[in-house]
């Protein structure tokens with residue numbers, strides 16, 4: 190009798206679970222959870238024989254409600270730690286000098302990219318971070334003469350006089366302390382740089 194009662198109750202559990210599932214908690218995660226829970230419930234409750242007899246299956250309903258949606262993105266708490274907000278974006282000045290590609294990669298390791306200066310206002314704010322020449326997220330490494338930003342934003346191009354000149358094949362852009370830009374060799378002379386965390390992903394194929 191006890192086994193029969195359990196089987197009936199297990200059926201009730203399954204039916205109750207199936208009733209819950211279409212009410213918005215479905216998806217592959219919900220179905221998997223029901224199967225696992227029905228099995229473990231029988232084993233776990235065989236000893237005390239208690240909760241299953243009420244047939245209301247509040248425990249099973251709780252499990253379903255608590256189930257994490259299978260496709261929910263995990264929180265990205267480690268992204269851009271230590272960046273300082275300015276205007277509508279966040280920045281980090283890196284005084285360790287590197288070649289342009291290494292600099293970009295170091296920013297990407299933070300979930301960021303070399304700063305993409307989108308206009309005079311941001312150019313001024315970046316200039317306030319350092320009086321050094323700085324790498325910025327702009328180059329014509331892909332197509333000579335076609336400067337692209339690393340996040341795909343429309344380039345802002347306040348070139349210094351006679352720049353860009355592609356002197357001996359210069360493809361990477363530095364921001365002079367006066368706010369003007371120059372194409373420079375990507376690796377000959379390492380520079381300090383500013384990383385920017387603006388929530389935009391690095392666009393593949395831009396450098």
Ligand SMILES: [Ca+2]
Pocket residue numbers: 278304305306307311385387
């Ligand atoms: Ca920007």
Ligand SMILES: [Ca+2]
Pocket residue numbers: 329333334355358359360361372
């Ligand atoms: Ca060039």
Ligand SMILES: [Ca+2]
Pocket residue numbers: 352353354355356359371372373
């Ligand atoms: Ca140049």
